[in-house]
Amino acid sequence: MAEKSTHTTGAAGRAPSADRPEQIRxxxxxxxxxxxxxxxxxxxxLATGAINRAGRVQDGTTVSDYDEIEHRQQRSVQLSLVPLEHAGFKINLLDTPGYADFTGELRAGLRAADAxxxxxxxxxxxxxxxxxxxxxCAAVNMPRALLVTKxxxxxxxxxxxxxxxxxxxAFDAPESVLPLYLPLREGAPGSDGEPTVTGLVGLLSRHTYDYASGKRVEADADAELAAAIDPExxxxxxxxxxESEDESLMDRYLGGESIDTKTVIDDLESAVARGHFHPVIAVLPAADGSKEGVGTAELLELITSAFPSPVEHVTPVHEGEAALVCDPAGPLAAQVLKVTSDPYVGRLTLCRIFSGTLRPDGQVHMADADTDERVGALSSPFGKTLRPVAQAVAGDIVCVAKLAHGTxxxxLSLPDHHVGLDHWALPEPLLPVAIAAHSKADEDKLSQGLARLAAEDPTLRLEQNPxxxxLVLWCMxxxxADVMLERLRGRFGVHIDTVDYVVPFRETIAGPATGRGRHVKQSGGHGQYAICEIQIEPLPTxxxxxxxxxxVGGxxxxxxxxxxxxxxxxQLARGVAAGFPLVDVRVTLVDGKAHSVDSSDAAFQTAGALALREAATNNVRLLEPVAEVHVLVPDEYVGAVLSDLSSRRGRVLGTEPVGSGGRTAVHAEVPELEIVRYAVDLRSISHGAGSFTxxxxxxETLPEAIATKVLKAAEK
Known part of the structure; x- marks a missing residue:
């Protein structure tokens, strides 16, 4: 790679295009x-000419103009596509959020990418x-490279x-992660006490690539520098x-033969494409955007020369279905990566085309919705700008307007040739946030807004707890949660209030008891008359x-x-003490009275409820839900996790090592009352390295001290 010339092409404001999958990365x-x-x-x-020196395309949009929330929070919260054009290739660069809460967006980016x-x-x-x-990525052998920044x-x-x-x-194969270039430093020391990084020196080419002038200047390394880099x-x-597929190459090298640099580069590119070697490149973008950033040309060369094209990507079809190849002339198979709502354009669907060619105004079949739809306009997104495209071939990523049912x-496939693509693995949202509409007007719009958010974000789960x-939003x-609530307000005009999440306790009775329900009223005309006597007794959990x-006796x-x-x-559904359902009880109707005129179905329903309330008064104990919890953490955090679970009234059932990566699974049973915020707390305990299900x-019976607090809160 280091021997090839680098030529940058591109035009700000024009959507990059590709006619063949081999042209796409x-x-x-x-x-x-x-x-x-x-x-x-x-x-x-900037290096490819997609934006100008001020960081903008012709209409003023910047690369990071994706979402108002991102501007306010100063971090990415959603998957964003940056289409570039370089040396005859279209590069679809997928920028993903780095915060763990937005893993769903990242997983979509992994599904869309080939490297x-x-x-x-x-x-x-x-x-x-x-x-x-x-x-x-290693599990699916995805090619990877490492960029050292800052x-x-x-x-x-x-x-x-x-x-x-x-x-x-690469603890098991350390030689698979090595740098292709070393930083070139010169000038006065910077803030870290070291000279400023002004360029790179290529290990294979023995050339220097100096960016100090704002442009990439290539030259031969002097003898001293060449000798210094020879060990690396x-x-x-x-x-x-x-990693070479030519088994004789190693013997020739060990025998002292000088291997041609081009041969080494070809083998390097092949090893990277197969996911067997992971090059490291230093990249230092220019601070003001007025200069060419260190390492950008080398990175573009790596992407176009060593990373595979979509043709080499295995299409994730359902098990048992015929395999698909990345062929523009093949049957259409595309997958929805993301759904967004634009206030001016409407519903936008970002898709990766795995097979066939997608064109505007054609009919497609939506597999999950099991319905056919007409394709709207196709576009290539860049920030907030949508640049129209005529079609999208296999391997490309494109935005489709106004697909009503896409989630x-x-x-997406042809109406007469249905295809099903596997869903990617998504984490389970485990942080509950209880909400309520702020006003009656908000209540009318809430359900529609939540439905659209759930269609856009599969890591958001809605629950109406019976x-x-x-109404509970289960978030990552x-x-x-903050982003979801902000989108409800900003995008759909729905103002909501967050309320304390209520753990779904249950009630049961402590022992046998009797109760009498008497419902007798006379208010002109037909009255209401019903009396019943019951016995209650607890049943097994x-x-x-x-x-x-x-x-008896009627x-x-x-x-x-x-x-x-x-x-x-x-009455069982309403509960009798704290408003939670009363369960595991046998009710026996033993006696009662009726009136030939005033008794009715409604009257005996009321009497039955009153009888149960009397029998259960001062005879209720609360039950709390207990969860089976499986925590996966690096070995160094196991002690902290065990201690924390113990403090949450958890019962640890066991631990076991997982794989060879130094991770441990901890199995425990923990009351749900104690893990309402565990999704947040575990992240803190494990420094972001832990996960749980x-x-x-x-x-189980709630401890008396906690039950007393719950009952007092219910009375208030």
Missing amino acids: NVVLVGHSGAGKTTIAEALA ALFVVPANEEIDGTTRGLWDE LDAPQADFDTTVERCREAF RGRLIEAVIT TEDT ETRQ GEAH GAGFEFVDKV AVPRQFIPSVEKGVRA RAYARH
Whole structure:
């Protein structure tokens, strides 16, 4: 790669296009929040001419003009596409959020991409989330490269960062992560006490690439510099030859034969494309955007020369379906990556085309919705600008206007040739946020706004809890919740209030009791008359409800016995002490009285409810839900997790190592009352490296001290 000339092409304001999949490169930027992913995207846009020196395209849009929320919060919260054109290739650069709350957006970017660029700051440790994403890419053998950023920050060190990358990402094959270039420093020391990084020196080419003037200037390395880099150069060549498909190459190299640089570069590109070698490149975008950033030309060369085209991507069809190839002439198969709502354009659907060619005004079948729709206008998004395109061939990524039924992960295919593409793995939202409409006007718009948000974001789950009667948004974390509520207000004009989340406790009775329900009223005309006597007794946990009729002598007419049961069931659902459903009880109707004129179905329903309330008064105990929790954390955090679970009244069932990456699974049972905010707390305990799943196990008796507080709160 380092031997090839680099020529940048592009025109601000014009949408890059490709007629063949071989001309396309789909690359996702991965890294934690603040690593510099969006800065890299802007630097590449500048280097390819997609934006001007002021950082804008012709209509004034910037690369980072995606969402007003992103501007206010100063971080990416959604997947963004930056289409570039370079050396005859169309590069679809996918900028993903780095914050763990927006993992759903990142997973969509991974599905759309054929290769990944992991962005690692030179002045920070590598976080657990980034390590986990590397493992995900490794599981599907996705080609990866590493970009070292922030070399101008205090305490930044390129060599140390490379070693960290090798330890974090390639502990079992450290020679698979090596730099292709070393930073070139000169001038007065910067803020870190080191000379400023002004360029790179290529290990294979022994050339320097100096950006000090604002333009890339290539020259031969002097003898002193060439000698200094020779040890690293030899290490790189040996690592590349090890991955060569030419088995004789290593023998020739070890025998002292000089291997042609072009042969090494070809083998390097092949190893990168196969996901067997992961080059490291230092990138330092110019601070003011008026100069060409260090490493941008080298990065573009890596993307176009070493990363694979969509033709080499395996289409993720459903198991048992015929395999699809990335062929513009093949049957249409596209997948929805993201759905957004634009106040002026309407509904916009971002799609990756895996097979066939998508054209405007054609008919497509939506697999999840099981309906046919007409395709609207096609466009290539750049910030907030939508630049029209005539068509999108296999391998490309395009925005489709006004697809009414498309939801994230849905498949588009031809009406007469249905195709199903696998959904990608998504994390379960585990932070509950209870909400209520601020006013009656907001209540009328709330359901529509929530439905559209749920269609756009599959990591948002809506729940109308029948036991607590709360509307709950299950989110990935606090930042995710804030963005969802802000979108409700800003995009749909819905103002809502957050309320305390209520854990779905249940009530049961402590022991047998009797109750009498008397409902007698006379207010002119027909009155209301019903009296019933019941006995209640507890049943084993999980037994539910039983109703037994032991009335003798017709004390309660037969036609009203179902009415008593109906009234009892209604009261069970409402609860008798704290407003939670009363469960695991047997109710026996033993006696009662009726009036030949004034008794009715409604009267005996009321009497049955009153009888249950009397029998259960001062005889109720609360049950709390207990969850089965599985926590996955790096080994160094296991002690902190175990201690924290113990403080939450958790019962640890066991631990076990997972894989060979130094991670442990902790299995426990924890009351749900104690893990309402565990999605946030675990992230803090494990420094973002931990994850967990939860599943309902059963209800257990709530400790008396806590039950007393719950009952007092219910009385208020």
